[in-house]
Amino acid sequence: MKVIINDFEYNLDTPKTILEFCKEIGIKIPTLCKDERLLPNGACRLCIVEIEGYKTPVTACSQKLKDGMKIYTHSEKIMKMRREILDLLFSNHPNDCLSCDKSGKCKLQNYCYEYGISEGSFKREIKDLPIDFSNKFYSYDPNKCIKCGICVSVCNNLQNSNAISFVDRGFDTYIGTPMDKGLGSCDCVSCGNCVSACPVGALNPKKKYEEDKFRYWEVRKVQTTCSYCGVGCQINLLIKGNRVVEVEPINTIPNDGLLCVKGKFAHKFVNHPDRLTKPLIRKNGKLVEASWQEAYRVIKEKYDEIMEKKGPDGFGGFSSARCTNEENYLFQKFVRTVFKTNNVDHCARLCHASTVAGLANTLGSGAMTNSIAEIEGTDAFIIIGTNTTENHPVIGTKIKKRVKEGAKLIVIDPREIELADYADIYLQIKPGTNIAVLNGLMHIILKENLHDMDYINERCEGFEEFRKTVEKYTPDLVAKICHINKDDLIKAARMYAKANKGALYYSMGITQHSSGTNGVRSTSNLQMLTGNVGFESTGINPLRGQNNVQGACDMGALPTDYTGYQKVFIDPVRERMGQFWKRDLPDKKGLTITEMMDSANRGELSFLYIMGENPMISDPDQNHIKEALKKLDFLLVQDIFLSETAEFADVVLPAASFAEKDGTFTNTERRIQRINKAIDPIGEAKADWQILMEISTLLGYEEYYENPSEIMDEIAGCTPSYGGISYKRLKNESLQWPCTNKDHPGTKYLHKNTMARGKGLFVPIDYEESKELPDEKYPLILTTGRMLYQYHTRTMTGKIEGLSEIAGKSYIEISPQTAKIYNIKNGEKIKVSSRRGSVESYAKVTEKINPGVVFMPFHYVDGPANRLTNPTLDPIAKIPELKVASVMIEKIERSSYV
Numbered sequence: 020m021k022v023i024i025n026d027f028e029y030n031l032d033t034p035k036t037i038l039e040f041c042k043e044i045g046i047k048i049p050t051l052c053k054d055e056r057l058l059p060n061g062a063c064r065l066c067i068v069e070i071e072g073y074k075t076p077v078t079a080c081s082q083k084l085k086d087g088m089k090i091y092t093h094s095e096k097i098m099k100m101r102r103e104i105l106d107l108l109f110s111n112h113p114n115d116c117l118s119c120d121k122s123g124k125c126k127l128q129n130y131c132y133e134y135g136i137s138e139g140s141f142k143r144e145i146k147d148l149p150i151d152f153s154n155k156f157y158s159y160d161p162n163k164c165i166k167c168g169i170c171v172s173v174c175n176n177l178q179n180s181n182a183i184s185f186v187d188r189g190f191d192t193y194i195g196t197p198m199d200k201g202l203g204s205c206d207c208v209s210c211g212n213c214v215s216a217c218p219v220g221a222l223n224p225k226k227k228y229e230e231d232k233f234r235y236w237e238v239r240k241v242q243t244t245c246s247y248c249g250v251g252c253q254i255n256l257l258i259k260g261n262r263v264v265e266v267e268p269i270n271t272i273p274n275d276g277l278l279c280v281k282g283k284f285a286h287k288f289v290n291h292p293d294r295l296t297k298p299l300i301r302k303n304g305k306l307v308e309a310s311w312q313e314a315y316r317v318i319k320e321k322y323d324e325i326m327e328k329k330g331p332d333g334f335g336g337f338s339s340a341r342c343t344n345e346e347n348y349l350f351q352k353f354v355r356t357v358f359k360t361n362n363v364d365h366c367a368r369l370c371h372a373s374t375v376a377g378l379a380n381t382l383g384s385g386a387m388t389n390s391i392a393e394i395e396g397t398d399a400f401i402i403i404g405t406n407t408t409e410n411h412p413v414i415g416t417k418i419k420k421r422v423k424e425g426a427k428l429i430v431i432d433p434r435e436i437e438l439a440d441y442a443d444i445y446l447q448i449k450p451g452t453n454i455a456v457l458n459g460l461m462h463i464i465l466k467e468n469l470h471d472m473d474y475i476n477e478r479c480e481g482f483e484e485f486r487k488t489v490e491k492y493t494p495d496l497v498a499k500i501c502h503i504n505k506d507d508l509i510k511a512a513r514m515y516a517k518a519n520k521g522a523l524y525y526s527m528g529i530t531q532h533s534s535g536t537n538g539v540r541s542t543s544n545l546q547m548l549t550g551n552v553g554f555e556s557t558g559i560n561p562l563r564g565q566n567n568v569q570g571a572c573d574m575g576a577l578p579t580d581y582t583g584y585q586k587v588f589i590d591p592v593r594e595r596m597g598q599f600w601k602r603d604l605p606d607k608k609g610l611t612i613t614e615m616m617d618s619a620n621r622g623e624l625s626f627l628y629i630m631g632e633n634p635m636i637s638d639p640d641q642n643h644i645k646e647a648l649k650k651l652d653f654l655l656v657q658d659i660f661l662s663e664t665a666e667f668a669d670v671v672l673p674a675a676s677f678a679e680k681d682g683t684f685t686n687t688e689r690r691i692q693r694i695n696k697a698i699d700p701i702g703e704a705k706a707d708w709q710i711l712m713e714i715s716t717l718l719g720y721e722e723y724y725e726n727p728s729e730i731m732d733e734i735a736g737c738t739p740s741y742g743g744i745s746y747k748r749l750k751n752e753s754l755q756w757p758c759t760n761k762d763h764p765g766t767k768y769l770h771k772n773t774m775a776r777g778k779g780l781f782v783p784i785d786y787e788e789s790k791e792l793p794d795e796k797y798p799l800i801l802t803t804g805r806m807l808y809q810y811h812t813r814t815m816t817g818k819i820e821g822l823s824e825i826a827g828k829s830y831i832e833i834s835p836q837t838a839k840i841y842n843i844k845n846g847e848k849i850k851v852s853s854r855r856g857s858v859e860s861y862a863k864v865t866e867k868i869n870p871g872v873v874f875m876p877f878h879y880v881d882g883p884a885n886r887l888t889n890p891t892l893d894p895i896a897k898i899p900e901l902k903v904a905s906v907m908i909e910k911i912e913r914s915s916y917v
């Protein structure tokens with residue numbers, strides 16, 4: 020169609036609103052109430068334009084362009100009307116802009132300047148409404164609110180928290196919370212998405228200290244990737260001097276301008292005074308500051324000594340899912356060429372090792388099959404063992420949105436997580452019974468002939484044998500094993516099988532079991548049975564945990580794999596890699612994290628290099644880990660903080676955080692995204708890739724790269740799935756692997772037309788009980804995990820005041836019935852013991868958990884859950900059973916409360 024705007028002719032082929040199109044062609048129409056992600060609400064009327072033949076001006080945000088339309092966006096009449104609107108708004112707005120935190124970024128201020136409004140000409144009515152400071156991270160000043168409604172809409176329609184709405188109090192309308200509880204105590208999860216979207220100074224991050232204060236014209240913006248979970252949200256760091264002072268979400272893939280509380284508000288760890296700024300060396304039992312040269316000298320001495328005494332088997336390294344792809348690549352290369360062993364592993368072992376093994380077995384690729392954006396097209400979800408809204412909050416939000424639009428939701432989790440409130444069917448299974456419940460669903464689907472036989476015949480193998488196994492899992496049996504209602508199970512099976520596009524999402528509730536790999540294969544069975552692999556908006560979607568755990572696996576920080584899952588024990592593969600790196604490479608499979616700890620305990624492994632992991636808090640059976648760390652001849656830790664693990668080290672090296680270096684992270688949907696250096700390293704800290712280069716050269720394998728871009732070129736040269744990745748391309752786009760050559764567009768979803776392994780493999784899987792079951796002495800099932808406001812071992816989130824105020828102490832969730840049996844009150848300090856040890860923690864009495872089951876987050880040094888957990892392993896993936904152990908609880912006499 021043809022349109023004429025300000026006397027110029029334009030052609031367009033897709034229908035658009037006047038506002039959208041004008042933005043595209045560079046005509047600036049002011050608007051205060053339009054957020055690109057939301058439907059127009061026309062509240063501010065500032066975007067009015069004149070259209071020939073229309074009696075009155077119309078709002079450009081809501082009017083679609085029509086063929087032949089003649090539009091004037093800045094006519095005299097329109098300018099005058101806009102001035103009147105702005106004048107009225109400004110008359111009702113405090114006009115002490117200089118003292119406003121938003122000054123320089125306030126749209127009202129900017130438009131008033133542009134339209135020549137320097138003071139309101141209407142009589143100003145001083146409202147003086149109280150400011151709501153009750154939220155830990157942001158404040159709301161109703162006096163500055165222009166009632167554009169963006170915050171309410173973002174909260175209700177994008178974030179889907181429904182925490183705020185307009186409140187009408189006679190003359191004043193303001194943004195309020197149900198029952199006037201205040202933003203600190205309502206359902207607000209402090210994602211700050213309303214704060215990021217507020218066009219004026221009404222919603223603002225709190226600036227408690229002098230160093231938090233800044234003016235927007237003083238700051239630089241650097242785009243990067245959030246360094247918390249695997250969603251990989253795109254953010255701008257706002258930098259003043261050498262300090263990160265604020266984080267802004269970016270409206271792009273994968274987060275569409277959304278963040279969670281950690282991404283938005285938990286950035287102060289970067290410039291925290293506790294950051295390691297110098298190397299530390301243990302002298303007379305104490306860690307003291309030293310120069311880099313001294314630290315390197317000690318490392319070289321110890322390396323030579325232990326290599327001579329023990330050879331390569333005496334060495335091992337933990338790589339880091341918090342570090343970049345380039346750093347993980349260098350780390351595993353270093354272990355293989357300098358330590359001359361495959362003893363390299365990282366936290367994926369405690370996390371998705373079972374996914375990598377299970378899906379490689381059934382499909383030929385161990386990664387999330389589909390993309391976050393495809394949630395929009397899914398018709399039915401199975402959410403099993405992922406507390407998505409707390410641990411992958413932006414994905415959780417997208418699922419909630421899709422469910423509100425009508426998609427079906429089945430939640431399978433022993434705890435009544437937030438998504439259970441949105442579920443059509445919620446199955447509150449006993450921990451450790453995933454395989455039974457999945458087999459139960461498949462039994463019903465087969466019995467009722469709801470499976471996709473054409474798909475199975477065409478794309479899968481192993482069906483008949485699998486079918487026989489599932490026959491045993493009648494609804495009655497499964498209901499008994501899982502402690503659920505059999506009718507709910509039947510309903511769930513029918514609902515899911517009948518949906519057109521069914522997507523299954525899972526995470527630690529599936530993987531962290533002695534039967535973890537089998538649990539993963541079961542999810543694969545279900546998705547193939549219903550024909551839900553290899554199409555858009557379907558799939559098997561393991562939500563990867565750490566910011567770069569997908570990348571750390573892809574880079575070969577694994578004891579059996581080089582980059583791109585090329586096996587160390589296949590001779591031609593090893594020879595090829597050896598030629599590429601110009602070294603003979605070890606052929607023996609390496610030890611996993613847990614096996615390295617055992618080896619250290621036996622006095623075999625003597626030199627351990629830990630980059631960016633904190634096993635003292637994160638590995639199961641803490642007492643065992645502590646002994647192992649103590650037994651080592653030499654522990655080298657490289658971290659941004661003096662972690663609980665670093666406290667045992669002989670040498671500690673200060674690393675630069677994600678804000679201080681260049682690199683790439685690969686998110687849960689296989690998307691490779693840049694991180695960009697925003698500030699200089701703190702103190703004498705160095706980027707991990709630089710340290711690795713230096714140590715490698717020091718110990719005899721010379722490495723030199725000008726920058727991480729050169730490392731990525733090398734990765735692309737030896738990793739087929741990353742073959743097309745380069746910093747040049749990543750400048751303008753993010754790419755999902757497989758991306759095999761420079762022209763390859765990347766892969767949105769896997770297994771299109773055919774599975775990566777050829778035919779998808781059905782595996783007959785039987786349910787097995789967890790290894791430690793409740794008995795008389797330890798009568799309760801302990802399951803462990805995480806919560807929204809803390810991240811892992813809290814080296815980072817523990818430095819954020821607001822987070823510690825909300826969730827600063829170890830706790831244990833117990834049901835009201837259990838509380839009654841033990842005569843325990845909410846908030847009371849209790850003792851929890853397992854066969855491995857005891858901790859003290861605070862009771863949180865909640866209906867969200869069944870009697871007989873208790874839950875502890877593993878974040879806390881006070882009351883560390885991992886003193887209790889069972890280190891027993893899945894035989895295939897060697898992942899520990901972190902989700903099921905048996906414990907007893909006891910009242911502590913004269914106990915304290917929180």
Ligand SMILES: Nc1nc2c(c(=O)[nH]1)N[C@H]1C(S)=C(S)[C@@H](COP(=O)(O)OP(=O)(O)OC[C@H]3O[C@@H](n4cnc5c(=O)[nH]c(N)nc54)[C@H](O)[C@@H]3O)O[C@H]1N2
Nearest residue numbers: 404405406410450451526527528564565804805807810811
């Ligand atoms: N806020 C926050 N976000 C995080 C992290 C964090 O520390 N804090 N860590 C990141 C990392 S590395 C990871 S791996 C992810 C993990 O993300 P999630 O897997 O969501 O985290 P968890 O809390 O360990 O466990 C998920 C759910 O499994 C349930 N569950 C326990 N046992 C069973 C069972 O036998 N069967 C089933 N079906 N469910 C069970 C628990 O009740 C819990 O709701 O989160 C990432 N995101």
Ligand SMILES: Nc1nc2c(c(=O)[nH]1)N[C@H]1C(S)=C(S)[C@@H](COP(=O)(O)OP(=O)(O)OC[C@H]3O[C@@H](n4cnc5c(=O)[nH]c(N)nc54)[C@H](O)[C@@H]3O)O[C@H]1N2
Nearest residue numbers: 341369370631632633637657658674803804811812814877
């Ligand atoms: N009981 C129980 N235990 C669990 C789990 C559970 O569900 N229950 N979950 C397991 C899972 S899924 C995971 S992923 C693990 C996580 O276990 P860990 O990986 O040990 O936990 P983090 O706290 O993430 O540790 C990362 C370390 O890296 C440091 N760091 C951050 N950025 C950088 C950087 O750029 N460079 C360097 N050198 N260091 C950096 C941090 O300060 C921190 O010390 O915990 C596991 N443990």
Ligand SMILES: [Mo]
Nearest residue numbers: 369370564565
């Ligand atoms: Mo994880």
